[in-house]
Amino acid sequence: MATTAPGSAALSARGEQVDALPSPYLLFLGDAVEAGYAKTAFGLRDWAPERCIGELALPGARVTTGLPPLQPREAYQRGARALLIGVATRGGQVPELWLPTLSESLRAGLDIVSGMHDRLGDIAELAAEARQLGRRLVDVRVPPDGIPIASGRKRSGRRLLTVGTDCALGKKYTALAIARGLAARGLDVDFRATGQTGIMIAGAGIPIDAVVSDFLAGAAELLSPDAAPGHLDVIEGQGSLFHPSYAAVTLGLLHGSQPDVFVVCHDPLRSHILGLPDFPVPSIEDVIAQTVAAGRLTNPAIRCCGVSLNTVAMDDQAAAEVIAATARRLGLPVADPVRGVGLEALLDACAAA
Known part of the structure; x- marks a missing residue:
C-alpha cells in the first residue's frame, strides 16, 4: 500500500519530510481527561507501535495508551528520540501548563513533534531553548505552498471518503483498515492522509484543517490526483x-x-x-442524506457503500447486536474494522465502488 501522492508530501515548518521525523516516540498525553482528545496517541500506538516507547501524562490526566509511563530522561535512555504531542486541544493551542514538561523533554535530549495549530517555533521560550540545546521543534500541521483553487474537474481513478457523525470516532482507523484490507486483496489502493495523525502514520499528506478556506477543495484535489481507472484512493475524512x-x-x-x-x-x-453537549449526534441516515446532497456538486454519482461503527466500549455480544441491527435498518454492509466484525463484507462493497 503506497502512501505518497504527487505534490502531497507533508513538510514541517523547517521543510523536513514527515517520513524523516525523529523517532522512536515518547507519547505526550498532557492533561487529557477524554480519550477522544488523545486520538493522535492512540493512532500511533495502534498503527505504528514499533515507533512508540512509552507515554508521559501530567497530573490529573485520565487517559492512557497502556504503554509504559516514562519520564523524558528515562524514555531517552530507552531509545526515544522525540516527545510526540499525542493529544489535541480545542483550537489546537499549546497550553502554558505543558511548557515545563516540553522544556524538560528538550533538556533530556528529545526533539518535539507536534500536530497542533500553535506552532512550536512560535513559542519564544521554547524556541530559544531548542536552539540553545540543538534540538528540533517539528510542526506537522503545516500545509505545502502553492495549493491551487479547486477546479471541480472530474479526475480519473476512483475515490472513497470516510465521513462521520462527529469528530474523533474512527474515520482515520476506518480509512486505514479499508486501504490495508484492499491492498491485501491485491487491489491498487492508496491511503491519503488529511490530518496530523494520519500524516505521522503514513509519512505524507496534507493537514486539511490548516489550509486557508478558499483552498480547501483545491488541497483535496491535489491530495488525490488523476490515477489509473482501477486505482482507488481511500481518503481520510475530517470533522462532520x-x-x-x-x-x-x-x-x-x-x-x-x-x-x-x-x-x-x-x-x-x-x-x-x-465537547458540545447542546448539539446531539445526528443519525447515520441524516449524514448519508446530507453527504449525498452536498457531494453531488462535484460528483453527481456519489453514494454510500457502507457504515463503520466504533464499538470499542461495548462487549462482544452488544457490538455484534448493534452491527447486525444497523445493517438490517440501513440495508448496507456494517462493520467494526477494529474488531474485524463485518469487515470482509464492507471491503467487498468498497472494492466494487
Missing part, C-alpha cells in the same frame, strides 16, 4: 457536516475529494457532539 465548529473543513474536503463512494463512521454510544 453536522459539527458546528468543523463542518466547513468537512465540506471542502468532500467537494475536492469528489468521492465515488463514502463510508459513514459512527459511535453508537455517543449522544452529543464531542
Whole structure:
C-alpha cells in the first residue's frame, strides 16, 4: 500500500519530510481527561507501535495508551528520540501548563513533534531553548505552498471518503483498515492522509484543517490526483457536516475529494457532539442524506457503500447486536474494522465502488 501522492508530501515548518521525523516516540498525553482528545496517541500506538516507547501524562490526566509511563530522561535512555504531542486541544493551542514538561523533554535530549495549530517555533521560550540545546521543534500541521483553487474537474481513478457523525470516532482507523484490507486483496489502493495523525502514520499528506478556506477543495484535489481507472484512493475524512465548529473543513474536503463512494463512521454510544453537549449526534441516515446532497456538486454519482461503527466500549455480544441491527435498518454492509466484525463484507462493497 503506497502512501505518497504527487505534490502531497507533508513538510514541517523547517521543510523536513514527515517520513524523516525523529523517532522512536515518547507519547505526550498532557492533561487529557477524554480519550477522544488523545486520538493522535492512540493512532500511533495502534498503527505504528514499533515507533512508540512509552507515554508521559501530567497530573490529573485520565487517559492512557497502556504503554509504559516514562519520564523524558528515562524514555531517552530507552531509545526515544522525540516527545510526540499525542493529544489535541480545542483550537489546537499549546497550553502554558505543558511548557515545563516540553522544556524538560528538550533538556533530556528529545526533539518535539507536534500536530497542533500553535506552532512550536512560535513559542519564544521554547524556541530559544531548542536552539540553545540543538534540538528540533517539528510542526506537522503545516500545509505545502502553492495549493491551487479547486477546479471541480472530474479526475480519473476512483475515490472513497470516510465521513462521520462527529469528530474523533474512527474515520482515520476506518480509512486505514479499508486501504490495508484492499491492498491485501491485491487491489491498487492508496491511503491519503488529511490530518496530523494520519500524516505521522503514513509519512505524507496534507493537514486539511490548516489550509486557508478558499483552498480547501483545491488541497483535496491535489491530495488525490488523476490515477489509473482501477486505482482507488481511500481518503481520510475530517470533522462532520453536522459539527458546528468543523463542518466547513468537512465540506471542502468532500467537494475536492469528489468521492465515488463514502463510508459513514459512527459511535453508537455517543449522544452529543464531542465537547458540545447542546448539539446531539445526528443519525447515520441524516449524514448519508446530507453527504449525498452536498457531494453531488462535484460528483453527481456519489453514494454510500457502507457504515463503520466504533464499538470499542461495548462487549462482544452488544457490538455484534448493534452491527447486525444497523445493517438490517440501513440495508448496507456494517462493520467494526477494529474488531474485524463485518469487515470482509464492507471491503467487498468498497472494492466494487
